[in-house]
Amino acid sequence: MLLTTLYIIAITAEAMTGALSAGRRHMDWFGVALIAVVTALGGGSVRDVLLGNYPLTWVKHPEYLVLCIVAAMLTIVIAPLMKHFKSLFLVLDAVGLVAFTLIGCKVAISLGHGVVIASVCGVITGVFGGIIRDTLCNDVPLVFQRELYASVALVTAVAYLAGRQLGVGESQMVLLALFAGFLFRLLAMRNHWEMPKFIYQDDVH
Amino acid sequence: MLLTTLYIIAITAEAMTGALSAGRRHMDWFGVALIAVVTALGGGSVRDVLLGNYPLTWVKHPEYLVLCIVAAMLTIVIAPLMKHFKSLFLVLDAVGLVAFTLIGCKVAISLGHGVVIASVCGVITGVFGGIIRDTLCNDVPLVFQRELYASVALVTAVAYLAGRQLGVGESQMVLLALFAGFLFRLLAMRNHWEMPKFIYQDDVH
Amino acid sequence: MLLTTLYIIAITAEAMTGALSAGRRHMDWFGVALIAVVTALGGGSVRDVLLGNYPLTWVKHPEYLVLCIVAAMLTIVIAPLMKHFKSLFLVLDAVGLVAFTLIGCKVAISLGHGVVIASVCGVITGVFGGIIRDTLCNDVPLVFQRELYASVALVTAVAYLAGRQLGVGESQMVLLALFAGFLFRLLAMRNHWEMPKFIYQDDVH
Secondary structure, X not given: OHHHHHHHHHHHHHHHHHHHHHHHOOOEHHHHHHHHHHHHHHHHHHHHHHHOXXXXXXXXXXXXXXXXXXXXXXXXXHHHHHXXXXXXXXXXXXXXXXXHHHHHHHHHHHOOOOHHHHHHHHHHHHHHHHHHHHHHOOOOOHHHOOEOOHHHHHHHHHHHHHHHHOOOOHHHHHHHHHHHHHHHHHHHHHOOOEOOEOOOOOOOO | OHHHHHHHHXXXXXXXHHHXXXXXXXXXXXXXXXXXXXXXXXXXXXXXXXXXXXXXXXHHOHHHHHHHHHHHHHHHHHHHHHHHHXXXXXXXXXXXXXXHHHXXXXXXXXXXXXXXXXXXXXXXXXXXXXXXXXXXXXXXXXXXXXXXXXXXXXXXXXXXXXXXXXXXXXXXHHHHHHHHHHHHHHHHHHOOOEOOXXXXXXXXX | OHHHXXXXXXXXXXXXXXXXXXXXXXXXXXXXXXXXXXXXXXXXXXXXXXXXXXXXXHHHOHHHHHHHHHHHHHHHHHHHHHHHHHHHHHHHXXXXXXXXXXXXXXXXXXXXXXXXXXXXXXXXXXXXHHHHHHHHOOOOOHHHOOEOXXXXXXXXXXXXXXXHHOOOOHHHHHHHHHXXXXXXXXXXXXXXXXXXXXXXXXXXX
């Protein structure tokens, strides 16, 4: 219930950040809608296709798809105001990252997969929307180059799965992991925590 | 029957435009064949993977795959002549866009999906081949930046689905939607109709 | 048995080359792990998703996924030494290409597909990991622009499938195709054999 509410908030926020990315690339309205949808629903779709878990969420609930498209069109209208809401969007994006991750873990577990696949599904659900967005916009995906993001997904997933193993009640553990992951992401942004980078140069031209 | 004929014409034409794209990037013959195949068959494959609709068309009918590869190799041979056929290819591409879209709608409906998913499947089938082609060639997909293209797919899909709801006979409605979509695309090219673009600049570096 | 051993060697080597690619793009450790996993396991995953062949190998055997991640992290540690092992990696990569291709053929055949789809599955398994790697790193895929690579996969697949049709025993044919494909790739690298390129220029701006 809580996760569904957060999911709906999160796909709306992600669709709007996707629309802004498309706007930075001067795409037309169709491109804006597509990038918005892919950013919001792409992570879960990649997860379900890799697991063979049909029907996909948005195929079963086309209303989520419609919501993302409406959010994208709204973004075009209110774009001039968006710069005042930058912090709000970063917060909503953090909520989305953590909620997506937990949903991904729960889907994998409900299909009978073990903890390795469950964490991977959590991370995929959390970050793959942004990766496809950046690939379609022809950028090197941001998630590989900025403040802790995928790591937040991984830590959230591992915390949740560890708590479950230790016998913490399901709903307490969801709340705890949500809160911990969210706080971790906010701290990472505030303090510009970054993962170490791997810099490799060879003499191949 | 008509749709199958148009489908075969369309995948041939799309394979040839894919081959030309690969040639512009100086790819080798393998790259040319791959880009051709992906351009022609990619839209339908993405649709079927998202719907879990197995086997994919070209897995069931490998002859379509062979046709695309032959068309790609032929394009290499006759490339010096291709500039004389530019208008023909734009026309065939328009036929393909509309035929692919209708086939996508029909597949979704035959699987029991509603009108939202059916229109989305129509648009995906119509335009995704070109999107994957441009992503593999490392361009921002053209479909997001030029004359009405995806919009033609959407209008065609909506017209077809609306006609069905209103009780127009299946084959009449296919013909009508084919003709209307095709005309719309030709008019869009002739008059350089474009979708409005969303241009967003923020002060983030 | 032999193929499983070669598969494990191959995914380790491919994961390490993926990690080096990520390092050239200054990605963080998460990006390194992801590119490594995608390079090593992406070809087989694309094949299985296109065939609807679930569960994917790494979902059934998460230990392969863990192996790739460990190999990627190890690559970061020993990166300064990597330039001394360039030839070794090219050899391991050739082993991987040929082993992946044969595995792809065998999977398709075991699912009842014919020779066209089996060769296509061989080639996809052999080369798609590298294609996704280069797309995520925002390059035009190398496989389209350098020495014979996909062609080696195709020749290996066709040789194996032809031998089977001619009644050569399964294990002899695997050995033969492995050896022939491997030799072909080494010769192609040594002599800089390349596929002809298709170079197309038109006057469209």
